[in-house]
Amino acid sequence: MDMIPGIDVTASALNAEKIRMDVVAQNIANANTTRDTDGHAYQRKMVSFESVLDATGKGVQVGRISSDTTPGETIYQPGHPDADKNGMVQMPNVHLSTEMVDLMSSSRAYEANLSVARNAKQMATKALSIGK
Amino acid sequence: MSLLGSISSINPLGGLNKTSDMASALQEGVGAMIPGGLGKTQELAGLTQAGALDGVSTGALAGAGSVQGSDSSSAFVNFLDNAVQEVNGKMNAADVQEAKMMTGDSSNLHQTVISMQEANIALSLMVNVRNKLVESYQELMRMQV
Numbered sequence: 001m002d003m004i005p006g007i008d009v010t011a012s013a014l015n016a017e018k019i020r021m022d023v024v025a026q027n028i029a030n031a032n033t034t035r036d037t038d039g040h041a042y043q044r045k046m047v048s049f050e051s052v053l054d055a056t057g058k059g060v061q062v063g064r065i066s067s068d069t070t071p072g073e074t075i076y077q078p079g080h081p082d083a084d085k086n087g088m089v090q091m092p093n094v095h096l097s098t099e100m101v102d103l104m105s106s107s108r109a110y111e112a113n114l115s116v117a118r119n120a121k122q123m124a125t126k127a128l129s130i131g132k
Numbered sequence: 133m134s135l136l137g138s139i140s141s142i143n144p145l146g147g148l149n150k151t152s153d154m155a156s157a158l159q160e161g162v163g164a165m166i167p168g169g170l171g172k173t174q175e176l177a178g179l180t181q182a183g184a185l186d187g188v189s190t191g192a193l194a195g196a197g198s199v200q201g202s203d204s205s206s207a208f209v210n211f212l213d214n215a216v217q218e219v220n221g222k223m224n225a226a227d228v229q230e231a232k233m234m235t236g237d238s239s240n241l242h243q244t245v246i247s248m249q250e251a252n253i254a255l256s257l258m259v260n261v262r263n264k265l266v267e268s269y270q271e272l273m274r275m276q277v
Contacts (some may be wrong), residue, residue: 003222003253004249007246015242018239018242113243117246124253125253125256131264132264
């Protein structure tokens with residue numbers, strides 16, 4: 001029984017947006033990581049959402065977190081520890097402008113879902129006051 | 133009077149460990165209020181229906197009220213029992229979420245707050261149900277014989 005209308009769907013959206021923001025934070029933090037765990041330069045991660053049928057409606061879940069395969073730029077820096085034999089260093093394909101736009105979009109979506117939750121809670125509280 | 137005593141013993145502020153006592157007290161309270169008379173059963177169901185149990189599916193209540201025969205009282209009592217179990221479940225879930233947040237297990241702040249809010253509303257609903265029941269009982273007792 002859903003006490004607050006639509007709260008399960010909203011909670012799933014909040015979860016999904018939070019994960020998206022985590023991924024953006026990870027991308028920005030690794031903007032200069034030339035050596036990832038697999039030995040190559042860090043590849044930017046992307047999040048794709050998919051809808052999932054809930055008891056009360058269609059919620060959101062993170063479908064998959066995939067890597068962006070477009071290569072980043074290569075810089076000529078022979079003294080770098082990760083430079084190859086030509087002195088070129090592969091940099092991550094993270095563009096700060098893209099990440100900042102993703103961050104803004106994600107935080108606005110989070111706030112929108114928060115205001116849905118807040119209004120739904122108010123509706124439920126007002127409904128209880130009918131009986132008083 | 134033992135009936136009044138059992139109803140006043142339903143104290144929702146008593147905490148989780150009293151919820152099962154609440155359920156059995158509600159059950160025997162309502163069962164005693166409905167001495168099997170068909171007319172009184174329908175009237176009681178009608179009174180509580182007019183009392184507007186919001187947030188709870190009034191369809192179930194309408195169904196319980198319109199069932200003819202001695203089934204009405206047990207259907208209503210079962211309905212109340214389910215409601216109490218639900219409130220207990222929600223409060224337990226909220227507690228679990230809070231414990232996880234305190235120990236740093238869960239990073240979902242919004243989930244914790246939402247669970248607490250749902251438990252709060254469920255408890256308010258339970259208190260309102262109790263108030264309506266007491267009101268209906270008093271209304272019944274005021275009838276001239």
